[in-house]
Amino acid sequence: MGSSVVQALDRVSVIIPDRQFVAVTGPSGSGKSTLLYTIGGLLTPTHGKVIVDGVDVYDLSQKERAKFRRENIGFAFQTFELIPYLTALENVMLPLALSKVDDEEQRLRAAECLSKVGLESRADHKPTELSGGEQQRVALARGIINNPKVLLADEPTGNLDKKTGEEIIRLLKSLNKEGLTIVMVTHDLSKAEHADRVLTMLDGCLHVQTN
Amino acid sequence: MKALTLVLKNFARRKTRSVLNTFGLILAIAVIVSTFTISAAMSVKIGDEVEKYGPNIVVKPDSKLLTIPYGSIVVGQSTFPEEYADSILNIPNRKNIRVISPKLYGQATIENQIYLVIGINPSKEYMLKSWWQIQGTYPKDNSSEAMIGFSLKQALNTDVNQTLSINGRPLQVVSILSETGSTDDYMIFLPLHTAQTILNSGDQITLIDIGALCNDCPVEEISRQITNILPGVKATPVKQAVETRMKAVEQATNFSLMLASVVLVAGCAGVMNTMLGSVQERKREIGVFMSLGADNSYLYRMFLYESVIMGAVGGLIGATAGVAVSLLIGPIFAGVTPSLQNMPLFIVPLSILLSIGSCIVSSTYPAWRAMQIDPVKALKTV
Numbered sequence: 001m002g003s004s005v006v007q008a009l010d011r012v013s014v015i016i017p018d019r020q021f022v023a024v025t026g027p028s029g030s031g032k033s034t035l036l037y038t039i040g041g042l043l044t045p046t047h048g049k050v051i052v053d054g055v056d057v058y059d060l061s062q063k064e065r066a067k068f069r070r071e072n073i074g075f076a077f078q079t080f081e082l083i084p085y086l087t088a089l090e091n092v093m094l095p096l097a098l099s100k101v102d103d104e105e106q107r108l109r110a111a112e113c114l115s116k117v118g119l120e121s122r123a124d125h126k127p128t129e130l131s132g133g134e135q136q137r138v139a140l141a142r143g144i145i146n147n148p149k150v151l152l153a154d155e156p157t158g159n160l161d162k163k164t165g166e167e168i169i170r171l172l173k174s175l176n177k178e179g180l181t182i183v184m185v186t187h188d189l190s191k192a193e194h195a196d197r198v199l200t201m202l203d204g205c206l207h208v209q210t211n
Numbered sequence: 212m213k214a215l216t217l218v219l220k221n222f223a224r225r226k227t228r229s230v231l232n233t234f235g236l237i238l239a240i241a242v243i244v245s246t247f248t249i250s251a252a253m254s255v256k257i258g259d260e261v262e263k264y265g266p267n268i269v270v271k272p273d274s275k276l277l278t279i280p281y282g283s284i285v286v287g288q289s290t291f292p293e294e295y296a297d298s299i300l301n302i303p304n305r306k307n308i309r310v311i312s313p314k315l316y317g318q319a320t321i322e323n324q325i326y327l328v329i330g331i332n333p334s335k336e337y338m339l340k341s342w343w344q345i346q347g348t349y350p351k352d353n354s355s356e357a358m359i360g361f362s363l364k365q366a367l368n369t370d371v372n373q374t375l376s377i378n379g380r381p382l383q384v385v386s387i388l389s390e391t392g393s394t395d396d397y398m399i400f401l402p403l404h405t406a407q408t409i410l411n412s413g414d415q416i417t418l419i420d421i422g423a424l425c426n427d428c429p430v431e432e433i434s435r436q437i438t439n440i441l442p443g444v445k446a447t448p449v450k451q452a453v454e455t456r457m458k459a460v461e462q463a464t465n466f467s468l469m470l471a472s473v474v475l476v477a478g479c480a481g482v483m484n485t486m487l488g489s490v491q492e493r494k495r496e497i498g499v500f501m502s503l504g505a506d507n508s509y510l511y512r513m514f515l516y517e518s519v520i521m522g523a524v525g526g527l528i529g530a531t532a533g534v535a536v537s538l539l540i541g542p543i544f545a546g547v548t549p550s551l552q553n554m555p556l557f558i559v560p561l562s563i564l565l566s567i568g569s570c571i572v573s574s575t576y577p578a579w580r581a582m583q584i585d586p587v588k589a590l591k592t593v
Contacts (some may be wrong), residue, residue, distance in 0.1 A: 043587050066506035067224050081498075085221055086217075090212055090220075094212075094503055103213070167436045
């Protein structure tokens, strides 16, 4: 960054089994989000590989990687990142729209996902009409609509109060119980405890792994 | 939900802003349409004005004995019947014929001197030569009256109401033509039938000068039609008149094109600037799309749809405004009144297409900038 080189990740090597709920913790600037985006195919590593479900993600072309992301990766962000001019239902439909799925099927599957996160009654509301917790649930519904291999959640409770944050964690656990592999970045150790495994990052290195 | 739906929803949430963003383009298209519309009306007016100054078609015998009028002086002699003048009104484009002026050229003797004589239909000749000014009155047809060119007044020592003996026949001078600076100053003008009698030419004439209206029919086509129906004669466009008209029209059109190009470039720059601003503003949104799996072609398609919608809306409003403005300001600033008859209506769909095309070109760089966005940086939470 600037004129100096920052080692955001340094010799990080980790295997995440299918259906595992992994939390990545560490202080600010330790490389947690960098690890997440690298797994998600958004940040090319200088050295090394990222293999998701047997596919070397960075061996793919940019176009192929985008397709891989559409079909295999789900994202949830700290600031929810819902599209403000779309309703909750339309936000959830977005990944399927990118995959050129039929309009009717998009609606059906989006409605199912919203129902799964308990927001079927808020389908026609815009993000500004939803609470923080509701927005994050919509974001999670969007993250799972394409039946991804892995859901990558970057500080999903970071902008929520304690109670709402716990609701989100419970939702993530229920999704994990249904078979979804989850990698969640959090600086909140109380949230990390709910994961099957906790990875602690420090200065770009994987410092500790605990189950 | 398709990419186009997303784009339309984005436009819908900021309707006023979308219209304002296309304001530069609307203005550009309005200027183009109004300039072309007024210019078309001006072309008609210029053409009409130029056509009043002299003939633009000459009908002469198509024979080996050439009649070569040099200005108004004839070298050689070959004639054809006067009735051919009336037959000209049988051509398909007769509505384009403004005036038909038959003439008989000859030489006559006045006090043992030879002078050039032209038999004319005075009222028709004046319609062709509207710059003529006379002292006196025009000779009446079949009368024993004459009009003298300016330079002959002194040469013949004559004046209005004086008598001249032309080929032994006394004729009263009823007018003197004011100086024209042409060979007309040296001519004696007689009523056509009087000239035919004095020159013993029966019903013959030497040539026909025609003033044709050429806004909706080229003079070459009218000439061809006349040649086809009259045996033994040929109608020829007067090159100088045609080129003068064309040059005047061409200059008006070139000016319009230049102005339109400048305005369109400015409009396109505005569109590009607006879209670049949009890319910057929607950086996070673009980052989200990328994280969800949008590839470059999807991003480009979004911006393409945006530019097409912007171009279509801007073009439609601009074209409508342009037509309205031309109807309002044409009479005030250009002294012309555009009408549906002379309005180049093709300019409306053409300007909409031009608007769309310009927007597509202008959106190329902003779309490329969008594709260069680093989604990780865009999504970075401060």
